[in-house]
Each structure stands twice: as structure tokens, then as C-alpha cells.
Amino acid sequence: MPRLYISLATWLVLLVPALALTSPVGGPAIVYLAGLIALAALAANAVRRYEPMDFRALWPMAVALLLPLVCLFATSAVRGVWSDSELEKLLRFALALPVLWLLLRAPRQWLRQIQWSIVAGALAGSAMLIAIMMTADRNAVVQVGGRYNAVAFANLTLLFGMMSLLSMGWGASTRWPRAENALKLLAGGLSVWATWLSETRSSWMLLPILAVVFLFGLHGWNRRHKLYCALALAVVLAVAAAGIWNFSSRMQYLKSDLQGFATSTDRDTSFGIRLQLWHASLLMFEKSPIVGVGPSNFRGELLQLEQQGIVSHEVVEGYGEPHNDLLAALSGYGLLGLMGIMALYLVPAGVFLRRLASDDRVIRVGAQMGLLFCLGYCAYSLTEMMFRNMRSVPTYSLIVVALIALTAPRPAQQGAQRPVQPAKR
Numbered sequence: 001m002p003r004l005y006i007s008l009a010t011w012l013v014l015l016v017p018a019l020a021l022t023s024p025v026g027g028p029a030i031v032y033l034a035g036l037i038a039l040a041a042l043a044a045n046a047v048r049r050y051e052p053m054d055f056r057a058l059w060p061m062a063v064a065l066l067l068p069l070v071c072l073f074a075t076s077a078v079r080g081v082w083s084d085s086e087l088e089k090l091l092r093f094a095l096a097l098p099v100l101w102l103l104l105r106a107p108r109q110w111l112r113q114i115q116w117s118i119v120a121g122a123l124a125g126s127a128m129l130i131a132i133m134m135t136a137d138r139n140a141v142v143q144v145g146g147r148y149n150a151v152a153f154a155n156l157t158l159l160f161g162m163m164s165l166l167s168m169g170w171g172a173s174t175r176w177p178r179a180e181n182a183l184k185l186l187a188g189g190l191s192v193w194a195t196w197l198s199e200t201r202s203s204w205m206l207l208p209i210l211a212v213v214f215l216f217g218l219h220g221w222n223r224r225h226k227l228y229c230a231l232a233l234a235v236v237l238a239v240a241a242a243g244i245w246n247f248s249s250r251m252q253y254l255k256s257d258l259q260g261f262a263t264s265t266d267r268d269t270s271f272g273i274r275l276q277l278w279h280a281s282l283l284m285f286e287k288s289p290i291v292g293v294g295p296s297n298f299r300g301e302l303l304q305l306e307q308q309g310i311v312s313h314e315v316v317e318g319y320g321e322p323h324n325d326l327l328a329a330l331s332g333y334g335l336l337g338l339m340g341i342m343a344l345y346l347v348p349a350g351v352f353l354r355r356l357a358s359d360d361r362v363i364r365v366g367a368q369m370g371l372l373f374c375l376g377y378c379a380y381s382l383t384e385m386m387f388r389n390m391r392s393v394p395t396y397s398l399i400v401v402a403l404i405a406l407t408a409p410r411p412a413q414q415g416a417q418r419p420v421q422p423a424k425r
Contacts, residue, residue: 002050005038005044006041006102009037009103012030013398013402014111016117016394017117017160017399019146021125021128021146027395031095031099031398032095035099038102041102060348061100061400062097065397066097067339068329071329071336071339074336075291079294081293081297092393093397096400099401104405112173119164119183119187122163125145126157126194127194130193130197132144133194133197147391151383154203155202155203155380155386157194158194158203162191162206162372163372163373164184165184165188166210169368200250201250205380206379207237209376210372211233211237215233216368217365217367253270268312268315274324276310276311277311277321278323279310280315281322281328281330282331284298285331288334289334290336293331295328295333299316299320301331302319324382324384325381329341345377345378346378348400348404349378352370352403352407356368363407366403366406377396
């Protein structure tokens with residue numbers, strides 16, 4: 001395979017974390033450019049036969065990246081509904097598959113540079129979030145950078161910050177190891193501070209996931225030392241949870257939100273609206289459990305539920321989605337949709353989990369970062385639509401395939417592990 005195809009696609013994909021929070025068009029432009037390059041490489045390979053057309057390494061990710069598109073066609077065929085925006089969004093997942101085929105041929109040293117793009121994303125996201133919260137309010141977040149709302153912006157900032165900390169396990173890649181570690185620690189610390197200032201509650205779900213991923217990645221530790229580490233992490237998490245609950249003003253608002261919703265005195269609080277949307281989504285699922293009602297019909301279904309007194313007028317006027325990616329898939333595409341979005345999260349997570357057992361530190365640390373990324377996105381999707389807009393799709397799909405390619409065992413490496421047999425005379 002000509003080196004040009006591989007290098008162009010690789011360096012484009014490596015820009016995605018740095019552009020995720022800083023540009024609303026960077027990710028979409030890259031997924032189309034990288035996808036076009038990968039498809040051109042596939043076509044060239046089919047004609048010139050540079051190497052065998054072997055796609056066996058792609059099949060787990062093929063299921064994850066193509067199943068949401070299959071769900072769209074199934075729901076459209078059964079329900080007679082269609083959405084061009086949904087088609088474009090799901091095609092962006094599918095385009096990551098040929099990109100993965102090309103990235104699997106990229107040198108691992110190239111792919112490792114994603115760590116610096118992640119650090120850049122964490123630093124840029126933290127700087128913007130801190131500046132906004134000190135000069136305006138959280139509603140202004142949607143006007144800068146990647147145009148995410150405050151919740152999604154804080155979620156991604158903290159996620160990139162914690163991935164930066166995990167990348168320290170790779171060791172130094174330059175002559176300045178202390179400077180590298182200091183920069184990654186700064187990215188992690190600033191991301192925590194920025195998330196705290198943003199007053200985003202759901203972002204902190206990442207911390208217990210980080211602790212579990214860190215424990216899974218402990219290689220060569222005996223069982224007793226792992227137990228001590230787990231106890232220490234449990235204490236740290238308990239202290240952090242107590243601090244967040246007692247000193248975060250929005251956590252205190254959550255108490256009054258729950259009380260208001262329970263007594264029906266005020267259902268239109270931040271949390272109360274989410275509960276109404278989630279209840280409505282489950283009712284839509286019951287109406288069409290296999291293929292859903294179609295995502296474009298969500299607001300129309302809300303209008304019917306308002307007439308029945310199930311949701312308030314505020315919910316119908318202000319929201320066209322359930323603030324939960326899993327419930328959005330369940331209501332829009334039924335059980336098929338739920339399988340599709342769970343495959344997006346759990347199939348690569350399963351791959352990364354298996355690769356945590358590798359003796360290769362590059363693979364092991366990359367798998368930790370990938371597992372945290374997939375599980376973090378999944379947790380965030382419980383309280384926020386992380387895939388609400390199409391520009392968030394390349395952020396997830398291209399970072400996942402880059403880390404899958406980075407942690408994939410290489411044939412040369414596998415061959416080097418086998419003893420060389422003496423030549424027969």
C-alpha cells in the first residue's frame with residue numbers, strides 16, 4: 001500500500017481530539033476527507049493488488065459502526081419515516097470503517113502521537129470553559145469552540161483530561177520527560193477545575209470509571225497490592241463524592257428538583273424535565289418496541305403525550321429529544337436501535353478490555369485510554385445527548401478507530417515473539 005494514503009489519513013485523524021472542542025467544522029471535514037482517502041486506497045488496492053483484501057480484522061468494528069445505519073433503514077421500511085439528517089449522521093459512523101482499515105497499516109509510532117492531540121484538546125477545552133465561566137455564564141458555552149452546550153463541553157473536557165493522565169503510562173517520547181509529564185498533569189488538573197466551574201453534575205460519573213479502568217490496567221501487580229490500591233481509590237472517590245455533593249451548588253439544586261417533582265409542585269426543573277422526557281421515551285418504545293417511532297417523530301409524539309397530561313407544555317416547546325442517547329435510540333429505533341448504540345460503546349470497549357492483558361505497554365496503555373473513552377461516553381449518554389448533533393460523531397468514531405488501530409497486535413511483532421528455527425541442511 002502506498003505510504004501517501006496511510007500518512008494523509010493518519011495525520012488527519014490525529015487532529016480530531018484537538019479540534020473537537022475548538023472547531024465546529026474540523027471533525028466533520030476530517031471524517032469526509034479521511035473517509036474519501038480510505039475509499040480511494042481501497043479502490044487502488046483492488047486494482048493494483050498491493051496486498052490481499054483481507055477484512056477479518058475489521059469485523060467487530062464493522063458491526064458497531066454499521067448497525068446504527070441498518071436500524072435507520074429498518075425503521076424507515078416499517079414505519080415509513082425518513083430523516084436526511086439522521087442518514088448523514090449515521091453515515092459518518094460508517095465512514096470510520098474504511099479509515100480503520102487504513103489506520104491498521106500506519107506505524108504505531110505515528111498513532112501514539114494522538115496523546116498530544118488529546119492533551120491539546122484538554123488544555124483548549126479547559127481554557128475556554130474557565131474563561132467563559134469567569135466572564136459570563138454556562139449558557140454562553142454554546143457560542144464558542146465546537147458549539148456544544150455546557151454539559152457536553154464539560155464532559156469532553158474532563159474525558160480528554162483524564163485520558164491525558166493515563167497516557168503518562170507510555171513514558172517519555174521526547175528528551176524532556178519531566179516537561180511531558182508536567183504538561184499532562186496540567187491538562188488533567190485544569191480539566192477538573194474547568195468542570196467544577198461549569199457546575200456540570202454528570203461529568204463526575206467519569207471518576208469511578210477512571211478508577212476501574214486504572215485497576216484493570218495494573219500489570220504485574222499481585223492480588224494483595226491490587227486490593228490495597230482499590231481500597232485507596234475507594235477512599236479517594238468517597239472523599240471526592242462528599243466534596244462534590246456538599247460544595248457544588250447545582251448538586252444542592254438537585255435535592256429541591258427531586259422534591260418538586262415528587263410533590264408535583266414544579267415538574268419543569270432541570271432534573272424534572274429529564275424525568276418527563278425519559279418517561280415519554282419509554283412510552284414511545286412501548287408503542288413500537290421493535291423498530292421505534294422514528295427519531296423525526298419524537299416531538300409529534302410529545303404533543304400527544306401533553307394532551308394526555310403526561311408531559312408539560314414546557315417539555316413539548318423546548319425539547320425535541322430525550323436528553324439520553326440510549327433512550328433516544330430506544331424510542332426512535334426500538335430494540336434494534338438500543339442494540340445499535342450499545343454496540344457502538346461496548347464492542348470497542350470489549351476489544352480494549354481484552355487488550356489490557358497484553359505484555360506490550362503501548363498496547364496496554366492505549367487500551368486503557370480507549371476503554372475509558374468508550375465507557376465514559378456511554379455513561380455521559382445516560383444524562384445527555386452526546387450524539388445530538390452530527391459534529392460529535394467524528395469525535396467518537398475516529399478517536400475510537402485510532403485507538404483500535406494503535407492497540408492492534410502487529411504481524412511483525414507477533415513474528416518476533418516466535419523463536420527462529422534453524423535452517424535445515
